[in-house]
Amino acid sequence: MNLDIQWLISGLVENNILTVEQCQEIITRTGENCDLSTFAQEILNSMAQGLEEEEAMQLLEKLQALMEMSSERAAAGDIPQMFAPPEEEREDMDNAEWDNLPKLDNVANMSDPEIAPLIITLLKSLRSLGASDLHISAGAVPFIRCNLQIVKISDRIIPPEDAMRLNHVLLTKEQKDFFDQEMDLNFALEIDHDRFRVSLMMHKDGASGTYRLVPNKLKTLSELGFLPQDVATVERLLDYHNGLILVTGPLGSGKTTTLATMINTINKKRHDHVITVEDPIEVLIPSQNCNITQREVGKHTNNYRSALKGALREDPDIIVIGELHDLDTIENAITASETGHLVIGTLHTCDAANTLNRLLDVFPTTQQPQIRAMTSVSLRGIICQRLIPAAAGGLTVAYEMLINTMAVGNIISEGKTHQLKAVMQTGTTQGMTTFDANIFNKFNAGQITAEVAENNIRDKAILKQFKEAVAIGEAKKYAAEQAAAKKK
Numbered sequence: 001m002n003l004d005i006q007w008l009i010s011g012l013v014e015n016n017i018l019t020v021e022q023c024q025e026i027i028t029r030t031g032e033n034c035d036l037s038t039f040a041q042e043i044l045n046s047m048a049q050g051l052e053e054e055e056a057m058q059l060l061e062k063l064q065a066l067m068e069m070s071s072e073r074a075a076a077g078d079i080p081q082m083f084a085p086p087e088e089e090r091e092d093m094d095n096a097e098w099d100n101l102p103k104l105d106n107v108a109n110m111s112d113p114e115i116a117p118l119i120i121t122l123l124k125s126l127r128s129l130g131a132s133d134l135h136i137s138a139g140a141v142p143f144i145r146c147n148l149q150i151v152k153i154s155d156r157i158i159p160p161e162d163a164m165r166l167n168h169v170l171l172t173k174e175q176k177d178f179f180d181q182e183m184d185l186n187f188a189l190e191i192d193h194d195r196f197r198v199s200l201m202m203h204k205d206g207a208s209g210t211y212r213l214v215p216n217k218l219k220t221l222s223e224l225g226f227l228p229q230d231v232a233t234v235e236r237l238l239d240y241h242n243g244l245i246l247v248t249g250p251l252g253s254g255k256t257t258t259l260a261t262m263i264n265t266i267n268k269k270r271h272d273h274v275i276t277v278e279d280p281i282e283v284l285i286p287s288q289n290c291n292i293t294q295r296e297v298g299k300h301t302n303n304y305r306s307a308l309k310g311a312l313r314e315d316p317d318i319i320v321i322g323e324l325h326d327l328d329t330i331e332n333a334i335t336a337s338e339t340g341h342l343v344i345g346t347l348h349t350c351d352a353a354n355t356l357n358r359l360l361d362v363f364p365t366t367q368q369p370q371i372r373a374m375t376s377v378s379l380r381g382i383i384c385q386r387l388i389p390a391a392a393g394g395l396t397v398a399y400e401m402l403i404n405t406m407a408v409g410n411i412i413s414e415g416k417t418h419q420l421k422a423v424m425q426t427g428t429t430q431g432m433t434t435f436d437a438n439i440f441n442k443f444n445a446g447q448i449t450a451e452v453a454e455n456n457i458r459d460k461a462i463l464k465q466f467k468e469a470v471a472i473g474e475a476k477k478y479a480a481e482q483a484a485a486k487k488k
Contacts, residue, residue, distance in 0.1 A: 008036065047059060071250070120170075163205075163208065183201065198211055221262075224396070226397065230433065234265075243343070244333065256282050262344060267285060274292050274317065276292070276295065277322060279323065304321065304326070334375060356375070376413040381403045390448060398435060400434050403430045407423050
């Protein structure tokens with residue numbers, strides 16, 4: 001059963017919308033290998049019968065929210081608890097490298113000056129091992145995320161008082177006071193030449209901290225996993241002098257890294273003034289051909305809204321917004337993209353259609369026709385991505401790309417975003433690609449394994465092409481082995 005369907009079932013059961021038995025009946029009708037949309041449509045068909053129109057709309061809204069959550073969690077590689085195999089059956093990811101990491105077991109007997117270098121050593125060790133996140137949370141064992149998988153680095157649960165000290169020890173006095181008052185804190189931590197994005201919060205058991213290891217080397221689009229034809233498409237988008245480019249995907253999908261790479265590409269090929277607004281600044285980009293001005297929310301400006309208004313007075317050519325998260329920021333971004341600026345921003349969405357819906361639905365109903373008309377003209381393209389295991393180890397980016405053609409502009413202005421996938425499937429000559437087509441192409445290019453490709457392709461037609469390609473490849477391999485055996 002596909003991972004996104006597992007998450008949808010988990011959400012349906014947890015929210016008391018369906019029972020496990022009812023979900024199993026729907027699986028029996030649709031088949032275990034159906035895609036998320038087909039499964040959700042079958043749920044809607046079976047539950048909407050006899051409902052009033054208002055009740056049916058409420059059901060549809062709940063289902064859409066759960067589908068978006070399911071796609072995001074599946075893209076992150078997480079497994080719902082109700083589908084997780086027993087502990088004894090799980091693959092043991094512990095090895096000597098993880099065992100040699102600094103331990104957090106004796107914090108109660110250590111002073112703050114002793115704890116600080118312990119955390120610093122742990123963070124630097126994790127970078128060398130290829131981990132992406134460290135989690136230190138009260139009431140839980142310390143764990144890391146490596147190649148989308150969760151790895152425990154200790155069996156000892158962290159007590160609340162230890163969690164508070166571990167997450168406090170690297171803070172300045174101002175940061176401590178802010179965290180104690182607001183109970184949330186996001187900031188960039190710099191240790192020597194290493195940078196980390198730190199997110200602290202309070203929860204029912206105490207303090208919790210997530211330490212994201214920011215890449216210390218700017219990669220090219222090819223190194224991230226973009227295929228040659230798509231690298232050319234992205235570079236064409238970056239040649240525009242006005243318009244809106246969106247980089248989207250769920251949390252942890254590599255949007256920040258892609259954004260930094262795009263800025264660095266502009267930095268090498270153009271001679272412009274680039275202003276970025278980030279929360280916090282993660283990747284430092286030194287000026288080369290461009291003048292790069294990086295601003296951090298909370299440190300250099302109060303919020304995205306005031307930063308964007310201020311940026312328009314600073315003679316920018318390109319404005320980069322770390323997150324388009326409210327009406328004012330989105331409205332100002334669209335306006336800026338219409339008035340002679342290239343605007344690049346990010347959104348937490350799972351595909352191109354959801355991106356446009358999220359972008360436009362924040363506006364009041366009376367304003368939406370005008371915003372749709374503006375966006376249909378100003379939008380240049382959408383890159384929606386997620387991370388999947390690479391054949392050579394580590395992770396590679398899988399993505400879909402929407403380019404604003406005349407047909408796409410008409411769809412946006414008329415609000416028919418459900419037609420976007422069909423346009424993307426037929427728009428390869430304009431540089432467009434769907435997730436499924438991209439994954440198939442990455443398999444053909446040798447970037448991912450057949451197993452990863454099969455687990456991620458949802459389109460039945462492309463899945464059929466993939467299986468045919470695998471069969472042909474196996475036949476050629478067998479023929480080559482037979483020919484080699486005869487020569488011996």
